[in-house]
Amino acid sequence: MGVEVKVEGLSMAFGRQQVWEDVSLTLPAGEVSVMLGPSGTGKTVFLKSLVGLLKPQRGTVHVDGCNMVRDRERDVFEARKMFGLMFQDGALFGSMTLFDNIAFPLREHTRKKEREIRDIVMERMELVGLVGAEDKLPGEISGGMRKRAGLARALVLDPQIILCDEPDSGLDPVRTALLSQLLIDVNTQIDATMLIVTHNIDIASTVPDNMGMLYRRSLVTFGPREALLTSEEPVVAQFLNGSPHGPIGMTEEKDSATLDAELAMGNGLDFQTREIVPQLEPSPGLPPRAAVHRRRERVLGMLATLPHAAREAILATMPGHTHPTPPPAAPDAETLAMEPLRVDPSTWSPRPEGQA
Amino acid sequence: MTTLIPPPPPGGPPGDPADDGETTTRKQTGERRPVPGLGWLRQTGALFSLSLSVLRMIFKRPFQFREFIEQFWFIASVTILPAALVSIPFGAVIALQVGSLTEQFGAQSFTGGASVLAVIQQASPLIVALLISGAGGSAICADLGSRKIREELDAMEVMGVSPVQRLVVPRVLAVMGVAVLLNGLVSVVGTLGGYFFNVIMQGGTPGAYLSSFSALAQLPDLYISEIKALIFGFIAGIVAAYRGLNPRGGPKGVGDAVNQSVVITFLLLFLVNVILTGIYLELVPAKGS
Numbered sequence: 001m002g003v004e005v006k007v008e009g010l011s012m013a014f015g016r017q018q019v020w021e022d023v024s025l026t027l028p029a030g031e032v033s034v035m036l037g038p039s040g041t042g043k044t045v046f047l048k049s050l051v052g053l054l055k056p057q058r059g060t061v062h063v064d065g066c067n068m069v070r071d072r073e074r075d076v077f078e079a080r081k082m083f084g085l086m087f088q089d090g091a092l093f094g095s096m097t098l099f100d101n102i103a104f105p106l107r108e109h110t111r112k113k114e115r116e117i118r119d120i121v122m123e124r125m126e127l128v129g130l131v132g133a134e135d136k137l138p139g140e141i142s143g144g145m146r147k148r149a150g151l152a153r154a155l156v157l158d159p160q161i162i163l164c165d166e167p168d169s170g171l172d173p174v175r176t177a178l179l180s181q182l183l184i185d186v187n188t189q190i191d192a193t194m195l196i197v198t199h200n201i202d203i204a205s206t207v208p209d210n211m212g213m214l215y216r217r218s219l220v221t222f223g224p225r226e227a228l229l230t231s232e233e234p235v236v237a238q239f240l241n242g243s244p245h246g247p248i249g250m251t252e253e254k255d256s257a258t259l260d261a262e263l264a265m266g267n268g269l270d271f272q273t274r275e276i277v278p279q280l281e282p283s284p285g286l287p288p289r290a291a292v293h294r295r296r297e298r299v300l301g302m303l304a305t306l307p308h309a310a311r312e313a314i315l316a317t318m319p320g321h322t323h324p325t326p327p328p329a330a331p332d333a334e335t336l337a338m339e340p341l342r343v344d345p346s347t348w349s350p351r352p353e354g355q356a
Numbered sequence: 357m358t359t360l361i362p363p364p365p366p367g368g369p370p371g372d373p374a375d376d377g378e379t380t381t382r383k384q385t386g387e388r389r390p391v392p393g394l395g396w397l398r399q400t401g402a403l404f405s406l407s408l409s410v411l412r413m414i415f416k417r418p419f420q421f422r423e424f425i426e427q428f429w430f431i432a433s434v435t436i437l438p439a440a441l442v443s444i445p446f447g448a449v450i451a452l453q454v455g456s457l458t459e460q461f462g463a464q465s466f467t468g469g470a471s472v473l474a475v476i477q478q479a480s481p482l483i484v485a486l487l488i489s490g491a492g493g494s495a496i497c498a499d500l501g502s503r504k505i506r507e508e509l510d511a512m513e514v515m516g517v518s519p520v521q522r523l524v525v526p527r528v529l530a531v532m533g534v535a536v537l538l539n540g541l542v543s544v545v546g547t548l549g550g551y552f553f554n555v556i557m558q559g560g561t562p563g564a565y566l567s568s569f570s571a572l573a574q575l576p577d578l579y580i581s582e583i584k585a586l587i588f589g590f591i592a593g594i595v596a597a598y599r600g601l602n603p604r605g606g607p608k609g610v611g612d613a614v615n616q617s618v619v620i621t622f623l624l625l626f627l628v629n630v631i632l633t634g635i636y637l638e639l640v641p642a643k644g645s
Binding site (some may be wrong): 051080087094 | 500503506507508510511512513514515517518578
């Protein structure tokens, strides 16, 4: 099972520039969370703070007893082995082939034989649809392929926490949908805690169990997906609708005069309520996600604290109610060479043996 | 415990500037009123902290042998020929200068010893260091810098692998090793060049050249030469790695970092050379005294 990530009072500034302050949230173990936010609100900075690459000035990030912000480098390095981070553009090593890139964590941290490494790497490459490209250099492939290779490398050590930085940027809509499915399938298989940073509304509405939004130097909200999808908070509603009308402007925030003028015109914050899209299910043939059950218990416990609309939406997904629409089927895998996860469970051992 | 990696560059986070444009502003690390000169001190401190990290991690297993060999070969291959070509005229210039000076007060017989000592003790380590820093150090700096801005180093850290141990240590060791070996080559070639010019061009006698050499030179002269080369190599490697690990955002920043690494290395080299020479002359008595 995944590991809980507990963020408390995290504040980050570059000089006088406050990126965000006092961010507190908990990524529940084994669940998929999405962090939304307009460009430039420090989502990537937040992700890097979680793994301790950047050191926020205040606050703590607790992962399995280790404070990623303040603890000694040695402990942080040890804790990082639990993480798999997929960078925005893959961050592959330019001088190594894709195969060597994906094999890198195995060669560094395990004492596996080359044969075993080859098996694991080829399996992960098949998973993300990169078979046949293993001898290519990162400079010779497209951005989308680099991204998928980055994901394969993040998955190779069976991490307990997977962080994805904009998995959709540079991918076409079909690949994005397949990637969404892949992320859910990975979560089903290894039950890892996942955080996806994105501003893609499709991913945000179909993949996560929980959603949060960063805006104006703070965390606007973090909670179950239904709470955000039904939210009447102007910022959240505007963002999820992709509407030009609302508090978010081209330059991060509109001045109040523009906003007042818009309100006076009557096209301000008047959104149609968004229909809640059902969450993606694991691909056929896979067991149900373990996280679903845990989340249900957790969400039912906090039901009283949620607004009315969210409560309705949550109860609608509970047993006894039916989905408004059947879950979307996975697109034809053969033609797209990016097959949904169909892995022999024996090879997905929780941790590679002989780990250093 | 010292920090493993120097603090992030003043240019802000290494993230995508397009996405985090708002956050990539100049860093002043919290101070309201920055004290003048503080930035300098901070850089110097970070440089020393990196050298301590490197020294400590030299002994950390597993040693990156493959990386070490590759870097050693690369640095050697780009420096051997230029070093040999530079050292011939350099030895010649010293021989000519010393020769014409000694001739003025009739001490031609000491030309050999004086010019060989000058070549071995001063010229050779400096030539080696300048070439190593110019050819090897700049390549190391550019390599690490472009890896940094492409987030490769971040990715490595996230995978629990220290870039200092994995990349910087083998490079610094390779630079030091090449510097020591190259110093031997330059000493020999420079001495031969000096001999050739003194004996053939200036009409000196081979016997006087050699006997003055054995009268003045001693083995510690060779030791200090190699020690200098070792220390200069270390400085060149550390400065190149430090500037490479901390470029100021973007490809332009990497170019600037390479430029600065060479300039900083040169400044440090000549300063350290003065100190080492002073210590040597103080500690080791001249031959025959």
